[in-house]
Amino acid sequence: MIADRVKNTPPSGIREFFDLVLGMPEVISLGVGEPDFITPWRIREKAITALEEGYTSYTSNKGLRVLREGISRRIKKRYDISYDPDEEVLITVGVSEGLDLALRAVLNPGDAVVVVSPHYVAYPALVAMNHGKVLPLITTEQEQFKINPDRLERLLKKNPKAIILNYPSNPTGATYRRDELRTLWKYLRRKDTVVITDEAYEDISFDVAHTPFAVLDSRARDRTIHLSGFSKGCAMTGFRVGYACASQKFIGAMTKIHSFSMLCGPIVSQLAGIEALRTEKEIAQMTKAYRRRREFMVKELNRIGLPAHMPQGTFYCFPSVSATGLTAMEFAKRLLFEEKVAVVPGTAFGQEFGEYVRMSCANTLDSLKEAAIRIERFVGRVCCEGKR
Numbered sequence: 521m522i523a524d525r526v527k528n529t530p531p532s533g534i535r536e537f538f539d540l541v542l543g544m545p546e547v548i549s550l551g552v553g554e555p556d557f558i559t560p561w562r563i564r565e566k567a568i569t570a571l572e573e574g575y576t577s578y579t580s581n582k583g584l585r586v587l588r589e590g591i592s593r594r595i596k597k598r599y600d601i602s603y604d605p606d607e608e609v610l611i612t613v614g615v616s617e618g619l620d621l622a623l624r625a626v627l628n629p630g631d632a633v634v635v636v637s638p639h640y641v642a643y644p645a646l647v648a649m650n651h652g653k654v655l656p657l658i659t660t661e662q663e664q665f666k667i668n669p670d671r672l673e674r675l676l677k678k679n680p681k682a683i684i685l686n687y688p689s690n691p692t693g694a695t696y697r698r699d700e701l702r703t704l705w706k707y708l709r710r711k712d713t714v715v716i717t718d719e720a721y722e723d724i725s726f727d728v729a730h731t732p733f734a735v736l737d738s739r740a741r742d743r744t745i746h747l748s749g750f751s752k753g754c755a756m757t758g759f760r761v762g763y764a765c766a767s768q769k770f771i772g773a774m775t776k777i778h779s780f781s782m783l784c785g786p787i788v789s790q791l792a793g794i795e796a797l798r799t800e801k802e803i804a805q806m807t808k809a810y811r812r813r814r815e816f817m818v819k820e821l822n823r824i825g826l827p828a829h830m831p832q833g834t835f836y837c838f839p840s841v842s843a844t845g846l847t848a849m850e851f852a853k854r855l856l857f858e859e860k861v862a863v864v865p866g867t868a869f870g871q872e873f874g875e876y877v878r879m880s881c882a883n884t885l886d887s888l889k890e891a892a893i894r895i896e897r898f899v900g901r902v903c904c905e906g907k908r
C-alpha cells in the first residue's frame with residue numbers, strides 16, 4: 521500500500537546506528553547533531569510567558585509579521601540584503617520544512633538536483649520523495665571538502681533543476697569565502713539552476729565571515745532560496761522554527777504548499793523566535809565554546825593518528841579512520857562496544873565516505889577529553905592487532 525518512492529528510500533544511516541546506542545549506559549555520544557546547550561533563558565522565558573498569556577492559536581500562513589520583519593531587518597543589518605517581509609519571507613517549521621517546500625515548489629518528476637557530498641543525511645531522501653533525481657557532486661579531503669568548479673561545470677551540463685548548497689557544512693564544517701562563492705556563481709549563472717542554500721549553521725562560523733549566496737548580485741538573489749533558522753545558532757532544535765527568504769515567485773509557491781500542508785509554524789516558537797533575534801551575545805558565547813572544543817578535538821585527533829582538517833564552522837569534525845584499517849562502520853561499531861564512544865560512520869553522508877566518521881563537538885570539554893582518551897586507547901589497540 522506504500523508508494524514506491526517511499527518504500528525505496530533507505531532509512532537515515534544515523535538513526536539506524538543510534539538505535540544501537542539507545543539504552544547503552546556510560547556512552548559518550550559524539551553522534552548527535554544538535555547543540556548540547558539549553559536554549560538561552562530569555563528565549564525560554566518568552567515562550568513560557570507566551571503560553572501564560574494564552575498565545576495558543578494559529579498565526580497567518582506566512583508566520584507572525586513581527587517575526588518576518590525582525591528576520592528581514594537582521595538579514596539587512598548582517599549582510600546588507602533586503603527581503604520584503606510581506607512577500608519574500610516565510611516562517612517554516614525548521615530549516616527541514618523549508619527544504620521540503622523548496623524542493624516541492626521547484627521540482628517536476630524526474631528533475632535532477634545537484635547534492636554536494638558528503639551531505640546532510642536528509643537531502644537524497646527529500647529529493648527522492650519529491651520525485652527528483654540526485655546528481656552527487658563529490659568533494660574531497662584534499663580540497664577541504666569544497667566544491668571543485670570543474671566538477672560543478674561538468675554536472676551543470678546535465679541541466680539540473682536545482683542545487684543544494686549547505687555551508688557551513690554538516691558533516692565537514694567546510695564553508696566558502698565570498699570570492700569562492702563568486703567562482704561557483706560564475707558557472708551557475710550560465711544556467712537556470714535554482715540555488716537552494718541551507719545556511720542552518722550560519723551563526724556557527726569561525727574563521728570566515730558567513731556570506732549568504734543571495735548577496736552576490738541581483739541575479740543570484742533572484743535565483744536563490746535562502747533557508748536558515750534558530751535550531752543550531754540559538755540551540756532551539758526542539759522549537760521547530762526556521763525561515764525561507766527568496767523572491768516572491770518562490771515564497772509565493774512555497775507559501776501555497778505550506779498553507780495546505782502545515783498551515784503555520786507553532787505560535788509559541790514564533791514568539792520565541794522574536795526573542796532569539798535579540799540574542800547575538802548568547803550566540804557568540806556558544807560559538808566561542810564550539811571553537812575551543814573544535815580546536816581541542818582536531819588537535820587530539822591528528823595527534824592520535826586520525827587526520828582531520830580544521831572545520832571552519834558547525835560543531836562537527838570529519839576525521840579519516842583509514843589508518844586503522846577499519847571501515848567507518850567497523851570503526852564506529854567497535855568504538856561503541858569496546859570504548860563506549862558513539863560517532864557516525866561517514867557512509868551516512870554519502871557512500872563514498874566509508875573512510876571517515878563524523879564526530880560532534882557539541883559536548884563539554886571534559887567529555888571530549890575523556891572521549892579522546894578512549895579513542896586513543898582504541899586506535900592503539902586496533903593498530904597493534906594489525907601488526908600481529
Ligand SMILES: Cc1ncc(COP(=O)(O)O)c(C=O)c1O
Nearest residue numbers: 553614615616640690720749751
Ligand atoms: C545541514 C542541516 N540542515 C538542516 C537541518 C535541520 O534543521 P532544523 O532543525 O532547523 O529543521 C540540520 C539538522 O541537523 C542540518 O544539519
